[in-house]
Amino acid sequence: MINIAVLGYGTVGSGVVEVINKNHASINKRAGQEVNIKYVLDLRDFPGDPVEKVLVHDYSVIVNDPEVKIIVEVMGGIKPAYDFTKQALEAGKSVCTSNKELVAAHGAELLAIAKANNVNFLFEASVGGGIPIIRPLNQSLTADEITEITGILNGTTNYILSKMTDEGKSFEEVLKRAQEKGYAERNPEADVEGYDACRKIAILTSLALGKQVDYRDIYTEGITKITKTDIEYAKALHASIKLLGTSKWEDDGKIYSMVAPFMIDSDHPLGHVNGVFNGIFVNGNMLGDTMFYGKGAGKLPTASAVVADVVDAVKHQGTNIMTIWEQDKVELGDRANFACRFFVRVADTTSKETIEKVFGEVEYVTLADVSGEYAFLTDKLTEGAFEEKSKQVDMIMRIRTAL
Numbered sequence: 001m002i003n004i005a006v007l008g009y010g011t012v013g014s015g016v017v018e019v020i021n022k023n024h025a026s027i028n029k030r031a032g033q034e035v036n037i038k039y040v041l042d043l044r045d046f047p048g049d050p051v052e053k054v055l056v057h058d059y060s061v062i063v064n065d066p067e068v069k070i071i072v073e074v075m076g077g078i079k080p081a082y083d084f085t086k087q088a089l090e091a092g093k094s095v096c097t098s099n100k101e102l103v104a105a106h107g108a109e110l111l112a113i114a115k116a117n118n119v120n121f122l123f124e125a126s127v128g129g130g131i132p133i134i135r136p137l138n139q140s141l142t143a144d145e146i147t148e149i150t151g152i153l154n155g156t157t158n159y160i161l162s163k164m165t166d167e168g169k170s171f172e173e174v175l176k177r178a179q180e181k182g183y184a185e186r187n188p189e190a191d192v193e194g195y196d197a198c199r200k201i202a203i204l205t206s207l208a209l210g211k212q213v214d215y216r217d218i219y220t221e222g223i224t225k226i227t228k229t230d231i232e233y234a235k236a237l238h239a240s241i242k243l244l245g246t247s248k249w250e251d252d253g254k255i256y257s258m259v260a261p262f263m264i265d266s267d268h269p270l271g272h273v274n275g276v277f278n279g280i281f282v283n284g285n286m287l288g289d290t291m292f293y294g295k296g297a298g299k300l301p302t303a304s305a306v307v308a309d310v311v312d313a314v315k316h317q318g319t320n321i322m323t324i325w326e327q328d329k330v331e332l333g334d335r336a337n338f339a340c341r342f343f344v345r346v347a348d349t350t351s352k353e354t355i356e357k358v359f360g361e362v363e364y365v366t367l368a369d370v371s372g373e374y375a376f377l378t379d380k381l382t383e384g385a386f387e388e389k390s391k392q393v394d395m396i397m398r399i400r401t402a403l
């Protein structure tokens with residue numbers, strides 16, 4: 001029997017307990033021994049919940065118990081998750097976490113500590129919820145040089161955009177629903193402003209490179225400025241608006257990373273990724289395109305990935321699974337050189353003649369019931385060029401496109 005402890009009995013933590021209880025027999029079989037939850041740590045009490053029997057409020061009870069071999073950190077945030085994780089690894093316990101904030105900020109360091117102590121730091125659930133993506137990047141795509149990772153990496157915002165598109169619901173109404181369903185972060189600003197997706201693309205890009213991509217270096221825009229009118233224009237263009245996290249390895253040897261809403265063709269594989277689902281598209285120079293798809297948030301899908309890490313940690317007791325993520329920082333390419341087509345809405349105080357003088361040939365789009373403005377699609381332009389040109393027109397909104 002192997003004893004584990006779960007830190008945090010919230011959405012994911014209660015899911016971890018449920019998954020282990022529900023699939024007890026098959027999990028034990030795959031782990032090669034019984035997985036026993038010896039402790040659950042939380043700030044609160046849970047009167048009447050069976051977890052009461054193993055609930056503790058003092059982390060030192062867990063970290064000082066030599067019988068506990070694996071710690072599941074699902075509290076979220078940096079403090080005290082970072083200190084608890086470090087103490088656990090230094091005490092010779094493996095740690096499995098869903099905490100992308102922790103992984104993006106301290107992943108390289110915690111992996112090094114795990115290696116030094118011959119234990120494991122595993123974080124499959126930190127990107128894509130229940131979708132296997134960390135393990136494939138570490139273990140399955142190792143014959144390739146990665147040339148692109150582009151994904152819908154946040155379930156909450158994809159759920160919001162899908163409901164706004166398909167059911168015409170308001171942003172606020174759908175965000176509230178996403179919170180009730182346990183998809184959103186404690187502070188949903190992390191979801192809607194793109195910070196969560198930013199941390200996730202930083203983690204994936206760091207793993208693909210084996211070096212540290214600082215999430216603070218990644219240009220990030222969220223979805224709070226997207227309106228129903230933008231969605232109507234997208235529909236007129238047979239497109240959908242998706243919050244994408246993208247990293248592209250370009251011919252100039254630089255990596256360009258960004259998080260922003262993009263208009264993508266509705267027939268694009270990512271155009272079919274709706275609701276809480278995430279889709280992560282990876283291109284390798286030998287494999288070509290591959291895509292990972294599944295539920296990107298929520299109690300049981302996320303817990304499923306965490307428990308799979310627990311099983312891996314049990315199977316690899318006494319062995320460190322090699323994960324290359326050095327602490328040296330990578331310098332990303334300048335966003336001014338990132339190029340795409342832009343969708344632009346302008347007030348009709350700007351004439352089409354001016355638009356064509358500034359942007360050259362464009363593709364116009366109008367909506368019958370929207371007055372005082374019109375929209376167009378530019379040719380492919382760099383961000384730098386677009387910013388200069390857009391100063392010359394009465395721009396209402398612009399959205400990058402992959403059209």
Ligand SMILES: NC(=O)C1=CN([C@@H]2O[C@H](COP(=O)(O)OP(=O)(O)OC[C@H]3O[C@@H](n4cnc5c(N)ncnc54)[C@H](OP(=O)(O)O)[C@@H]3O)[C@@H](O)[C@H]2O)C=CC1
Nearest residue numbers: 008009010011012042043074075076098099182297298302
């Ligand atoms: N929800 C999801 O779909 C997904 C979440 N994640 C990540 O998983 C982590 C957990 O998320 P989620 O379960 O949704 O969050 P919740 O807020 O639902 O759960 C966190 C739990 O940890 C407890 N907690 C916080 N601080 C401490 C502490 N110092 N000591 C003991 N307990 C503590 C909280 O208690 P209290 O409520 O009393 O503060 C709460 O019960 C986060 O990093 C999140 O980003 C990853 C993928 C998907």
Ligand SMILES: N[C@@H](CC=O)C(=O)O
Nearest residue numbers: 154155156183185297
């Ligand atoms: N808030 C996150 C949870 C999973 O990582 C999301 O919505 O994707």
